[in-house]
Amino acid sequence: MTPRHLAVWGDPIAHSKSPRLHAAAYGVLGLDWEYSSRQVDESVFDDALASLDDSWLGLSLTMPLKERAHRAAATRDTHAELTGAVNTLLLTDPVQGFNTDVGGIIDALGEQSLGDVDRVRVLGAGATAASAVVACVELGARSIEVRARRPERAASLIALGERLGVEVTSDAFDGGADRVDLTVATLPSGSALDDATVARLGERGGALFDVAYAPWPSALATAWTGGQAISGEGMLLWQAVRQIRIFRHGDQTIALPGEDGVVAAMRAVL
Structure with missing residues (x-):
């Protein structure tokens, strides 16, 4: 079976913790998915997206690509429509766009x-x-x-x-x-x-x-x-959990199997 590929794109990107978070989650879930990072700026985004083959399942997008990803999505969830920003692309036909930052902020603030x-x-x-x-x-x-x-x-x-x-x-x-x-x-x-x-x-x-x-x-x-001063790591964690729900279920509101264990593994690598 061809492995499914996913990645986080942005510029800069070397600092990203997303590969560690996703790899930890995929290990617990038993998914043979490969998640990498790639430096992509706005000028090459469209060509880079068009170059992906059918082995690609999804993308995480960070600065400065969220508005560009919004334009690239054929359908968008409510939070993406409201904000004009997409941080998650599900590479179906047609491409679906999501904003998990809103939910990530809500979840992180709730924890605090x-x-x-x-x-x-x-x-x-x-x-x-x-x-x-x-x-x-x-x-x-x-x-x-x-x-x-x-x-x-x-x-x-x-x-x-x-x-x-x-x-x-x-x-x-x-x-x-x-x-x-x-x-x-x-x-x-x-x-x-x-x-x-x-x-x-x-x-x-x-x-x-x-x-x-x-x-x-x-x-x-x-x-x-x-x-109190609270780090954005909580937002990073929970927006990633919601992304993985999308990659797994196509819906950021559907919990992952054994999600408590998945979250614990992700938190351990932050």
Whole structure:
């Protein structure tokens, strides 16, 4: 039998823990699947996708390919449609696109007893910020404030809030800071804010959920004073669990066989 191939694509990609996570899960599940990583940028994505043969089952997509993957998918799940971002492609005919980042954030926050939020601040305005907005709305948030270096970039997130029936506002990083229950940082790993801005945001920022996980603690987490600072490793873990559900069942809501054992094996290699 021809082995099934899967991979994570992005640029950069050398730091990715996805191959270890998937390999651990496939071992427990007894699946003869091969999962690799490949550096792919936006300029070559379409050609790289077209070059894959029938042995390829699926792809995980990270920065900067989530919007490109959204365009490549013939069908998309609800979270992918809402966010305009696809981080999982199931290479059926036609190709199916999914967003497991939303569910990954929900699952990770639930593990930390942060599954009930009212006022939220999101740092950043990219594809992961859109997933954070949707996740927080599904967790009950009634207002979300987006902070970005260029607040005009948050226009799509404000429109997303209107679709979801929740007020989303935007401001610069150095704007005033009202008290919130939770801050979700979606800034690229290695991003740094000046000390005064971090102090202002942290003082009234509640718990910090930082999607960055390498290195940890992040610069933001080190300086955070508002409450507990939580690594994005939980999101990484749970979005991967949901991806494997898709590759196995075609549906991210259907649990894997013996899923507790699968998750334990994946967590052990983080």
